[in-house]
Amino acid sequence: MDRAPSLVVFTGAGISQESGISTFRDPGGLWERFRPEELATPEAFAAKPDVVWRWYRWRFEKVRAAEPNPGHRAIARWQERFPSLLVVTQNVDRLHQRAGSREVVELHGDLWTARCARCGKRVAMERAIELPGEPPACACGGLLRPNVVWFGEMLPQEAFLRADAAAAHCGLFVVVGTSARVYPAAGLIEVAAEGGATVIEVNREETPLSALATRTYRGPAGEILPGLTPEIEAWAKEGRWPSPS
Ligand code: BJW
Numbered sequence: 001m002d003r004a005p006s007l008v009v010f011t012g013a014g015i016s017q018e019s020g021i022s023t024f025r026d027p028g029g030l031w032e033r034f035r036p037e038e039l040a041t042p043e044a045f046a047a048k049p050d051v052v053w054r055w056y057r058w059r060f061e062k063v064r065a066a067e068p069n070p071g072h073r074a075i076a077r078w079q080e081r082f083p084s085l086l087v088v089t090q091n092v093d094r095l096h097q098r099a100g101s102r103e104v105v106e107l108h109g110d111l112w113t114a115r116c117a118r119c120g121k122r123v124a125m126e127r128a129i130e131l132p133g134e135p136p137a138c139a140c141g142g143l144l145r146p147n148v149v150w151f152g153e154m155l156p157q158e159a160f161l162r163a164d165a166a167a168a169h170c171g172l173f174v175v176v177g178t179s180a181r182v183y184p185a186a187g188l189i190e191v192a193a194e195g196g197a198t199v200i201e202v203n204r205e206e207t208p209l210s211a212l213a214t215r216t217y218r219g220p221a222g223e224i225l226p227g228l229t230p231e232i233e234a235w236a237k238e239g240r241w242p243s244p245s
């Protein structure tokens, strides 16, 4: 067994907003322009696989062209101080990994992989979008779909269990850019608070779970996270979050 990581960073779509990736529930977010039940459910894929495939292909192209921002990079730098730092993300864009974070748990899958809806075979998305068909068919006759978690689907069990254990046993849980509305992921914030962790929230806005945080920082993650390094250092030394000066 690994020792439980003392610092867990839990992220949502807001951390990638400054990389030009749309969030879901903000004004101008994806759900304002698209109806989730028409796109991000297994029922939608069964009814209109072509529409769903084209939407994800469009989103993959955006993600492929995006670059990590100073928020992703600050988290990757905190690894130097906390080699066991664990990033738990709801994002499917892989920007944490591209920024250099080594231990990343993906709760909602990833957009860089397609998989067969029938036999589960995986294909790199970069290759899948070049194949004929919308969506392309697998050799088994099934259709390729993005390797993401839709509403009503189970989260990958191993990933969720690892995240849950880390949240329950960490000392510091930093929540960045999530509306904290989608479960079971949002429940990790409650698990961390109940386990006695110091919970820090970084978000442009208040969320339903802001009240659980010891401190909240309101504003863009790409500007706030790089400036939090001294507080993280102080927390590591003194075991508590420094009061605002
Ligand atoms: C910034 C910023 C900046 C912006 N800096 N901050 C009732 C109660 C409880 C649960 C349920 C319920 N009814 C149904 C459910 C279950 C459902 C659910 O939670 N629904 C709720 C919406 C009510 N959950 C599920 O279905 C999950 N599975 C499940 O429960 O399985 C068990 C089961 C199986 C079978 C039957 C029944 C149960 C699966 C959830 C899968 C979520 N999938 C998506 C799509 C992924 C693929 C894709 O990318 O298309 O995941 S939905 C979408 O939401 C995506 C995200 O990961 C997820 C979370 O969103 P996130 O990251 O929080 O983004 P936003 O946009 O919401 O928020 C952005 C935040 O950032 C905002 O707060 C901004 O202020 C902030 N921000 N810019 C800092 N620059």
Ligand code: ZN
Residues within 6 Å of the ligand: 116, 117, 118, 119, 120, 121, 138, 139, 140, 141, 142
């Ligand atoms: Zn197949």
